[in-house]
Amino acid sequence: DAGVIQSPRHEVTEMGQEVTLRCKPISGHDYLFWYRQTMMRGLELLIYFNNNVPIDDSGMPEDRFSAKMPNASFSTLKIQPSEPRDSAVYFCASSLSRGGREGSYNEQFFGPGTRLTVL
Amino acid sequence: AQKVTQAQTEISVVEKEDVTLDCVYETRDTTYYLFWYKQPPSGELVFLIRRNSFDEQNEISGRYSWNFQKSTSSFNFTITASQVVDSAVYFCALSVLGGGADGLTFGKGTHLIIQP
Numbered sequence: 001d002a003g004v005i006q007s008p009r010h011e012v013t014e015m016g017q018e019v020t021l022r023c024k025p026i027s028g029h030d031y032l033f034w035y036r037q038t039m040m041r042g043l044e045l046l047i048y049f050n051n052n053v054p055i056d057d058s059g060m061p062e063d064r065f066s067a068k069m070p071n072a073s074f075s076t077l078k079i080q081p082s083e084p085r086d087s088a089v090y091f092c093a094s095s096l097s098r099g100g101r102e103g104s105y106n107e108q109f110f111g112p113g114t115r116l117t118v119l
Numbered sequence: 120a121q122k123v124t125q126a127q128t129e130i131s132v133v134e135k136e137d138v139t140l141d142c143v144y145e146t147r148d149t150t151y152y153l154f155w156y157k158q159p160p161s162g163e164l165v166f167l168i169r170r171n172s173f174d175e176q177n178e179i180s181g182r183y184s185w186n187f188q189k190s191t192s193s194f195n196f197t198i199t200a201s202q203v204v205d206s207a208v209y210f211c212a213l214s215v216l217g218g219g220a221d222g223l224t225f226g227k228g229t230h231l232i233i234q235p
Binding site: 031033035042043044045048050056059089091093095097107108109110112113115 | 154156162163164166169210216220221222223224225226227228
């Protein structure tokens with residue numbers, strides 16, 4: 001089975017440009033998460049969706065960041081305009097929740113990440 | 120709010136030595152879940168283990184073992200007879216809803232170097 005797919009794997013862009021990162025979750029999973037990894041801040045949650053609906057976007061750093069999930073098999077994270085401090089590895093993860101506080105016991109499967117460099 | 124602390128930034132040992140990675144967590148929730156992930160040099164995040172707050176039994180999987188102690192809010196990870204292939208960054212993480220339905224709070228990671 002295919003895991004979480006992210007594209008592109010590497011992105012180099014110039015400051016001020018728009019960047020779009022893409023994620024295809026594992027088929028059938030109902031939760032999708034976006035994380036960012038930097039040396040300074042480590043791994044931090046940006047936003048997550050349940051059944052295509054954004055649940056918590058409190059980790060999104062600022063209005064330049066936006067995320068969408070138009071259907072169950074696709075999500076995007078967009079940065080407009082990009083800045084050098086956005087340089088990081090962006091991970092997408094998905095999970096299948098069985099529902100209920102006790103039953104939500106499934107691990108998140110991570111994609112390979114997108115390494116973004118903003119010059 | 121949840122917090123995970125991995126005080127060891129980097130550990131270097133010689134192959135075949137045992138090594139323990141420390142993880143201390145903070146949460147006000149009585150039900151929570153703890154995880155360990157491995158990030159090898161290739162960069163992907165690999166799930167290792169999940170443990171819920173109701174189960175304090177230690178777990179062993181081959182050369183890996185985990186020690187969960189609620190009294191000290193710790194979830195430590197031991198590799199026995201380490202191998203070069205164990206070299207990676209290891210992350211401890213916490214979630215309230217099991218990781219399936221909420222985001223993970225990660226520690227800063229411990230970079231483990233196994234020297235031949």
